[in-house]
Amino acid sequence: MSRIQIFTDSTCDLSLELTQRYQIGMVPLYVNFGEDTYKDGVTMKPARLFDIVASSGKLPKTAAPSPNDFYEAFAPHVARGEQVVYIGLSAELSSTIQNASLAASQFEEGQVTVIDSRNLSTGIGLLVLKAAHAAEAGSSVQEIKELIEGMTSKIEVEFIIDTLDYLHKGGRCTSLQAFIGSLLKIRPIVKVVNGAMILTDKVRGKREKALEQLLANALAQKEQMDEQVLFVTHAMAEEEANYVKRQIEQHTTVKEVMVTDTGCVVSSHCGPHTVGIVFAKK
Structure with a gap:
């Protein structure tokens, strides 16, 4: 063979x-x-x-x-x-x-x-x-x-985006949306569904609030998580990624939680300080 x-x-x-x-x-x-x-x-x-x-x-x-x-x-x-x-x-x-x-x-x-x-x-x-x-x-x-x-279809991919600047520069939101988003401190949460990226939440307020929403979305599915490995992926947000890692380790039975950096392609679309949680469902 x-x-x-x-x-x-x-x-x-x-x-x-x-x-x-x-x-x-x-x-x-x-x-x-x-x-x-x-x-x-x-x-x-x-x-x-x-x-x-x-x-x-x-x-x-x-x-x-x-x-x-x-x-x-x-x-x-x-x-x-x-x-x-x-x-x-x-x-x-x-x-x-x-x-x-x-x-x-x-x-x-x-x-x-x-x-x-x-x-x-x-x-x-x-x-x-x-x-x-x-x-x-x-x-x-x-x-x-x-x-x-x-x-x-069993892979869950969800990210919080810290700024609308990159989505605006990339033509994915208007100048007005970017301005209002910046004014109100809106942080989008995007998810991969059927191979494409969709907006699932708009979290208004402090960055910590968006992180907690991201965690809550993942932990709501903890009984369905494949227990072998889960990824916390980030763009220049190591401290937040490690916080998410500790929370996942504390509240789930996943054997290995790995922190990885996003590459240039994902970073160029989402921008710095993006944080994502990625896991497979059973």
């Missing part, structure tokens, strides 16, 4: 330690400031991205890897006789899955399998880790595909 190589893209927001531990291949998306192009997580990190946005007042454009990027990433593994399973950013949010599928079509049938995560950030990361564990345990590509596709 040939070895299975799990691949994902940089929007999975898994730490380098995790991707190295499970030998997960990574294909970066692009971050473009004008004519300057960077690779997410490789030549551009979130802290630098926020500095550039602060100084320029403009958001970067993000772009999917090209079909050739995927082909070049997959080809060495296929040449070694390995089977590639790629799990990527929701097709509702990006052309990443489409481009990976175009690359897969250049190989013989069965050599590269592309799975739409229907998620973003560590919602993808959770599925990728499940796939890596299954591959380690000897599951076939078809078994892994069925496992992951059966889990996509």
Whole structure:
């Protein structure tokens, strides 16, 4: 039986330690400031991205890897006789899955399998880790595909966004909405549903109030949580993320709560001080 190589893209927001531990291949998306192009997580990190946005007042454009990027990433593994399973950013949010599928079509049938995560950030990361564990345990590509596709609707991804500035700059809310939101200190809570991002709550007041709402939303589902792992994902909000981690550990039976940083793509859409809770349901 040939070895299975799990691949994902940089929007999975898994730490380098995790991707190295499970030998997960990574294909970066692009971050473009004008004519300057960077690779997410490789030549551009979130802290630098926020500095550039602060100084320029403009958001970067993000772009999917090209079909050739995927082909070049997959080809060495296929040449070694390995089977590639790629799990990527929701097709509702990006052309990443489409481009990976175009690359897969250049190989013989069965050599590269592309799975739409229907998620973003560590919602993808959770599925990728499940796939890596299954591959380690000897599951076939078809078994892994069925496992992951059966889990996509069970992933809960919810974030609080600290400022409407990035949504405004990105064209996702009007100047008036951004002004009123800033005036009233409104912090949106967004959730991934059917592969797309939707607004679920608007919390008015202090940041702590929004964090408590985020926690309450997650803890309301604690009986349904997969107890293996839960992610607290953040953009330049380590203190708040660690607070959320402690609360989850105290009030649930989840065995491992991991804190991870959002990459440049998620950060460029949500902005600094974003905090999210991501888990799988049983």
